[in-house]
Amino acid sequence: MLSSQLLAFFASPAEFIQRATPQQWTLFLQQARQQGLTARFYYVLQTKQLLDQVPQQVKLHGESGARYAQKQQHSLYSELQQLEPLFAGAGYPCLLLKGAAYRAQALAVSFGRLFSDIDILVPANQLRHVRDRLFFYGFREAEMTDYDRDYYLNWSHQNPPLQHYQRGTVIDLHHHIYPTASARSIDITPLFSHAVSIPGSAFKVPATAHLFIHAAVHLFYQEETHKLTKDVIDLNDLLLEVQHQQQLDFMLEQAALMSVQSAVSNACRVLSTLFANGAAQVALQSPALPRPQPLVCNLLLTMLQGSVASAWFARQLWFVRGHSLKMRWQVLVYHSLAKPANSLQRWFRRLLPGHKS
Structure with missing residues (x-):
């Protein structure tokens, strides 16, 4: 399970802390470092007053990450x-x-x-x-x-x-x-x-509604997966902020105006599944939002929660899908041929006598 511990923690921190074993905490810390979320989980523990309930070693990792994040913010x-x-x-x-x-x-x-x-x-x-x-x-x-x-x-x-x-x-x-x-x-x-x-x-x-829309577009209309867990957690927090600022209806209106309803709909489906996000569940009931795309949502969930083999296969499909969305087919064909040809041309040039690196 590729991100199971991280997702479980951010979905329900108190519940995760109560049942986490030392092995799960170890895996959790590894996943947090990989996704750049060490300081983020420490902030969650602080705001929910859960710091005293986690192992000391976990707390120390969080404190170290928080100091580094604070330095970066300055x-x-x-x-x-x-x-x-x-x-x-x-x-x-x-x-x-x-x-x-x-x-x-x-x-x-x-x-x-x-x-x-x-x-x-x-x-x-x-x-x-x-x-x-x-x-x-x-x-x-x-x-x-x-x-x-x-x-x-x-x-x-x-x-x-x-x-x-x-x-x-x-x-x-x-x-x-x-x-x-x-x-x-x-x-x-x-x-x-x-x-x-x-x-x-x-x-x-x-506007906060547009920040969420931008994050949804970035995730669902492109091919990047290296920080997938962090991106989904960001989306969850952003949608809760949209709801807190009473911009949910505005967000749905803007998604239609910008022609990005499918990205927002898919994001809401995934957030509802992973985090039981109440704002996502409300948005999915709105007639202003089209039905989520099951294949797209399942691909993303498989990358997050599937086996190593199924997640790898889902990433390949996601990569192909992302590039097909980012480029018209004429551009995609040209780019697929021209970039390797350009690299090969530069390689031959370096072999020529008198070439300077």
């Missing part, structure tokens, strides 16, 4: 302050996404969260302007082939990652939340029109 605030002058004069909205947005609003999902980069969304017609300004602020693109750079610029939803030459901070600069090479059309105008200002900052953040 680094995030410091980096955002460094970026303020760059975005302060912008005459267009600049939105924080994902973890940075969660932390900026102090949402429960952000506590204990680890950060690998800062995601920023700007209007597509301002992408080049922002990128050029970031260059002058010390950010640069990593070395990559011309083919890979063209892929980012022409077919993806973001610029190639930008890293600061001194601080090492990585910025993912987005102009959309989904690859433009896809046949699926997602309207992101509502993210800008309903964005919430951050007091004292040039940045804004999407």
